[in-house]
Amino acid sequence: MRPIAVFAAGVVAAAGLAACGGGDSGSGSGSGPGYNAGVNEVVNKSDKKGGTLKLAESDDFDSPDPGNTYYAYSQNIARQYGRGLTTFKPAAGKESLEVIPDLATDLGTSSDGGKTWTYKLRTGVKFDDGTTVTSKDVKYAVERSNFSSELQSGPKYFKQYLVDNKPAYKGPYEDKSDEGLKSIETPDDQTIVFHLKEPFAEFDYLVAMSQTMPVPKAKDTGLKYETSIVSSGPYKVDNYTRGKSMTLSRNPHWNQSTDPIRKALPDKIEIQLKQNADDIDQRLLAGSLDMDMAGVGVQSGTQPKVLTDAQKPYVDNPVQGFLRFMSLNVHVKPLNNVHCRIAVQYATDKVAAQTAYGGPLAGGDIATTVLPPSVDGYTKFDLYPQKQAAGGNGLDEATMNKAKEELKACGQPNGFSTKISARSDRPKEVAMAQAIQQSLAKVGIKVDLVQFPAGDYFSKYVGVPKYVHEHGVGMMIMAWAADWPTGYGFLAQIAHGDAIKPSGGNNLAELDDPKVNEGLDAAIANPDKAARMKAYGEVDKLIMGTATEVPLVYAKALMYRPKRVTNAGITYAYGGMYDYLNMGVE
Amino acid sequence: MFPYLIRRLIGAVLMLLLVSLVTFGIFFWLPKLAGQTTDQIAAGYVGKAPTAEAIQDTKERLGLDKPVVVQYGEYLKAIVVGKDYKAGPVTDHCPAPCLGYSYRSSQPVLETLLDRAPATASLAFGAAVVWLVGGITTGVVSALRRGSLWDRTAMIIALSGVSLPIYFTGLVSLALFSYTFKIFPGGGSYLPITTNPVTWFQSLVLPWVTLAFLYAAMYARLTRAGMLETMNEDYIRTARAKGLPEKTVVTKHALRASLTPILTIFGLDLGLLLGGAVLTENTFGIPGLGQLAITSINGGDLPMVLGITLITATSIVVINLIVDLLYAVVDPRVRLS
Numbered sequence: 001m002r003p004i005a006v007f008a009a010g011v012v013a014a015a016g017l018a019a020c021g022g023g024d025s026g027s028g029s030g031s032g033p034g035y036n037a038g039v040n041e042v043v044n045k046s047d048k049k050g051g052t053l054k055l056a057e058s059d060d061f062d063s064p065d066p067g068n069t070y071y072a073y074s075q076n077i078a079r080q081y082g083r084g085l086t087t088f089k090p091a092a093g094k095e096s097l098e099v100i101p102d103l104a105t106d107l108g109t110s111s112d113g114g115k116t117w118t119y120k121l122r123t124g125v126k127f128d129d130g131t132t133v134t135s136k137d138v139k140y141a142v143e144r145s146n147f148s149s150e151l152q153s154g155p156k157y158f159k160q161y162l163v164d165n166k167p168a169y170k171g172p173y174e175d176k177s178d179e180g181l182k183s184i185e186t187p188d189d190q191t192i193v194f195h196l197k198e199p200f201a202e203f204d205y206l207v208a209m210s211q212t213m214p215v216p217k218a219k220d221t222g223l224k225y226e227t228s229i230v231s232s233g234p235y236k237v238d239n240y241t242r243g244k245s246m247t248l249s250r251n252p253h254w255n256q257s258t259d260p261i262r263k264a265l266p267d268k269i270e271i272q273l274k275q276n277a278d279d280i281d282q283r284l285l286a287g288s289l290d291m292d293m294a295g296v297g298v299q300s301g302t303q304p305k306v307l308t309d310a311q312k313p314y315v316d317n318p319v320q321g322f323l324r325f326m327s328l329n330v331h332v333k334p335l336n337n338v339h340c341r342i343a344v345q346y347a348t349d350k351v352a353a354q355t356a357y358g359g360p361l362a363g364g365d366i367a368t369t370v371l372p373p374s375v376d377g378y379t380k381f382d383l384y385p386q387k388q389a390a391g392g393n394g395l396d397e398a399t400m401n402k403a404k405e406e407l408k409a410c411g412q413p414n415g416f417s418t419k420i421s422a423r424s425d426r427p428k429e430v431a432m433a434q435a436i437q438q439s440l441a442k443v444g445i446k447v448d449l450v451q452f453p454a455g456d457y458f459s460k461y462v463g464v465p466k467y468v469h470e471h472g473v474g475m476m477i478m479a480w481a482a483d484w485p486t487g488y489g490f491l492a493q494i495a496h497g498d499a500i501k502p503s504g505g506n507n508l509a510e511l512d513d514p515k516v517n518e519g520l521d522a523a524i525a526n527p528d529k530a531a532r533m534k535a536y537g538e539v540d541k542l543i544m545g546t547a548t549e550v551p552l553v554y555a556k557a558l559m560y561r562p563k564r565v566t567n568a569g570i571t572y573a574y575g576g577m578y579d580y581l582n583m584g585v586e
Numbered sequence: 587m588f589p590y591l592i593r594r595l596i597g598a599v600l601m602l603l604l605v606s607l608v609t610f611g612i613f614f615w616l617p618k619l620a621g622q623t624t625d626q627i628a629a630g631y632v633g634k635a636p637t638a639e640a641i642q643d644t645k646e647r648l649g650l651d652k653p654v655v656v657q658y659g660e661y662l663k664a665i666v667v668g669k670d671y672k673a674g675p676v677t678d679h680c681p682a683p684c685l686g687y688s689y690r691s692s693q694p695v696l697e698t699l700l701d702r703a704p705a706t707a708s709l710a711f712g713a714a715v716v717w718l719v720g721g722i723t724t725g726v727v728s729a730l731r732r733g734s735l736w737d738r739t740a741m742i743i744a745l746s747g748v749s750l751p752i753y754f755t756g757l758v759s760l761a762l763f764s765y766t767f768k769i770f771p772g773g774g775s776y777l778p779i780t781t782n783p784v785t786w787f788q789s790l791v792l793p794w795v796t797l798a799f800l801y802a803a804m805y806a807r808l809t810r811a812g813m814l815e816t817m818n819e820d821y822i823r824t825a826r827a828k829g830l831p832e833k834t835v836v837t838k839h840a841l842r843a844s845l846t847p848i849l850t851i852f853g854l855d856l857g858l859l860l861g862g863a864v865l866t867e868n869t870f871g872i873p874g875l876g877q878l879a880i881t882s883i884n885g886g887d888l889p890m891v892l893g894i895t896l897i898t899a900t901s902i903v904v905i906n907l908i909v910d911l912l913y914a915v916v917d918p919r920v921r922l923s
Contacts, residue, residue: 173675222675242688243881282757
């Protein structure tokens with residue numbers, strides 16, 4: 001999952017407080033724009049320039065270097081000092097999922113059956129030192145971020161999909177040849193051509209990653225580049241000190257005529273790092289801070305404060321783009337039997353799990369699909385419908401009976417025993433596991449809870465099939481967000497057979513279903529977007545048909561947008577936080 | 587005096603060497619004992635879904651694949667002769683005494699520590715002044731008016747000061763004085779004294795008072811107990827019998843004798859605080875060593891953790907030395923030997 005999602009889960013979990021109130025969606029009686037106004041519309045629209053946009057967060061970037069980051073908020077804010085070939089539309093809600101050209105004049109032109117992608121760069125784009133941006137700077141940026149042995153924080157999709165040199169290309173720090181990676185061609189200063197191993201219809205999404213933000217070779221300092229970033233966007237980085245702060249001011253060489261999507265409103269952007277999370281909330285409410293940059297919502301202690309009538313009109317409660325779910329491993333008996341897995345699907349009380357995680361507002365909406373609603377390709381369906389009992393005491397008789405019938409079908413009429421895992425340093429996740437444990441016990445499924453530290457969860461325990469098999473960990477709780485907001489971007493790492501790894505994998509169920517694999521492979525090669533989106537919904541149904549994943553909640557957070565912030569809208573492209581591209585201050 | 591100093595300094599160097607060895611062992615050797623492979627350690631420095639190749643590259647870059655003894659040797663060598671660091675297309679030289687490079691920021695550790703130290707020193711020394719003045723005065727007055735309303739009130743406040751955690755008192759003071767009454771700036775407003783002395787002072791008032799509240803409470807109780815004991819000594823009776831004014835009896839005779847244990851504790855407290863006031867810095871968003879320590883521990887930034895440990899140990903060793911020298915000044919019965 002995206003580190004930001006991991007981080008978000010950690011931050012929200014760290015507070016470890018009980019559930020918020022019910023899922024009330026009243027608009028509040030205050031006089032602001034309205035509760036949830038920013039979820040589907042950009043709020044407080046303005047073109048007013050000037051002022052200082054003040055951001056803060058309780059942690060720090062993995063790196064602000066566009067070529068060495070994975071965090072969603074980092075990619076979101078990097079667009080102020082860098083321009084990728086494409087980016088996501090500065091809009092709110094579903095519209096924000098649309099990928100649009102940025103440094104490129106248009107979306108990519110594909111040829112060779114989707115294996116070759118060509119982009120034309122805009123003319124007149126300059127770095128903050130006055131030099132002109134060329135296609136070579138983009139090629140260099142991709143080479144350094146994906147092939148060097150030093151920059152290891154970001155994703156490596158280009159390395160995975162681009163045709164490699166023979167012998168393998170070692171990145172520009174080791175390979176000093178002029179040619180570099182042969183599968184990225186720059187026939188002239190305005191043209192860049194990518195040659196892929198396989199057809200890949202969503203390449204426009206890949207180049208929306210900050211790794212295509214140009215880097216001038218002469219100014220690259222590798223691991224130290226994060227303190228001397230050269231900007232191609234409307235703001236230049238005046239300074240960045242890890243753990244302290246980052247300051248941006250206008251890039252005098254940025255030209256509005258080359259940039260149809262950015263408003264560049266504030267004169268300055270100040271980012272404070274490693275601030276106290278509760279104090280950040282206090283400052284937001286007091287109006288001395290404009291945004292919590294991490295975009296994970298207010299702390300548990302602040303939630304009641306922002307839900308008062310006076311504050312509620314300044315609150316959004318969006319889906320955060322990631323799913324909390326439980327994987328059922330197909331090699332741990334008796335979960336190797338589909339009927340035993342379906343029994344778990346019915347007997348897992350999702351309302352109890354949701355309550356344990358913080359309720360409908362801070363925990364999320366009950367999930368019935370693997371794809372969350374904020375991902376392109378989401379289709380609403382429910383293969384294992386549940387009903388709550390009238391007295392509010394768990395699932396109703398009919399749902400429990402369905403589970404019991406499935407248990408009979410898998411030869412375990414009296415239930416069975418297995419283990420469920422959660423991350424020990426995430427109290428809410430542990431609470432969720434305990435709630436599931438209790439609900440499964442009602443049909444005779446006895447589950448022992450095992451806990452592992454988050455840092456080693458995937459690398460040492462549940463992401464290591466050998467460990468899972470030897471210790472009989474049949475059920476594993478995790479959360480996942482897409483690296484790019486489409487069905488493939490979401491599903492490839494958790495449901496495709498190719499994603500099963502000896503350690504550090506995210507396909508915890510070890511699902512290797514030929515139909516699912518073929519469905520994903522065929523979809524990503526299909527240039528027809530509508531057909532692709534339809535296919536993702538079908539693949540989702542196939543996955544749910546295997547009963548290997550038990551979706552629990554589509555994560556949500558309570559986000560606060562202070563009164564003076566202009567152009568505030570929730571972007572699904574960056575995991576349900578506010579879009580920073582055109583944000584300004586009154 | 588001079589031979590004593592030399593002996594103490596040699597002892598200090600040996601102590602620091604031992605501290606570095608133990609810290610190194612804890613961070614580099616214990617994980618391996620606990621069954622962590624170098625691959626798993628290296629995976630922590632790579633982004634999501636690390637490939638085997640990325641892990642191998644990172645292991646080599648950080649030297650994690652070498653035996654712990656070799657790594658420690660290289661660490662000591664860097665302190666003596668400096669170290670070269672390959673950051674990709676550029677190579678950086680960190681001159682001696684080099685405490686290595688951060689695993690997270692690729693910046694020289696010492697450079698970062700020196701950048702953070704002034705904030706911590708500002709906080710520690712300022713708070714020390716407040717708590718010494720407040721704590722000792724309260725303690726003395728309480729002892730002299732034992733059992734009075736003042737005494738009881740002061741001790742109840744002192745008890746709450748000792749009991750309430752800084753992240754509570756800090757956030758409450760911010761909520762009241764920054765966001766409600768707007769008297770002082772909010773969290774994260776610290777600026778170095780060289781940048782803006784006025785803001786520096788304003789931003790530190792609440793942290794000073796919050797931190798001092800905790801310590802002043804302890805010092806008030808300690809001073810009160812010491813003073814009560816001293817005021818019953820024969821030499822106090824003698825001083826009074828000689829007709830000395832009460833003020834002189836209290837300050838010159840009683841307080842001076844009570845200061846020795848306070849001085850000892852003060853040395854340790856200040857030394858520890860100079861290594862970072864973790865909770866206060868985190869609560870008020872002050873970019874000091876304490877905040878850096880937490881970040882570095884969470885991020886597995888071992889060279890940085892080592893650096894902070896050494897800075898803290900150095901502070902304690904140096905301040906203890908100063909305190910030992912001060913004993914002779916404060917208490918005429920003490921002679922250095």
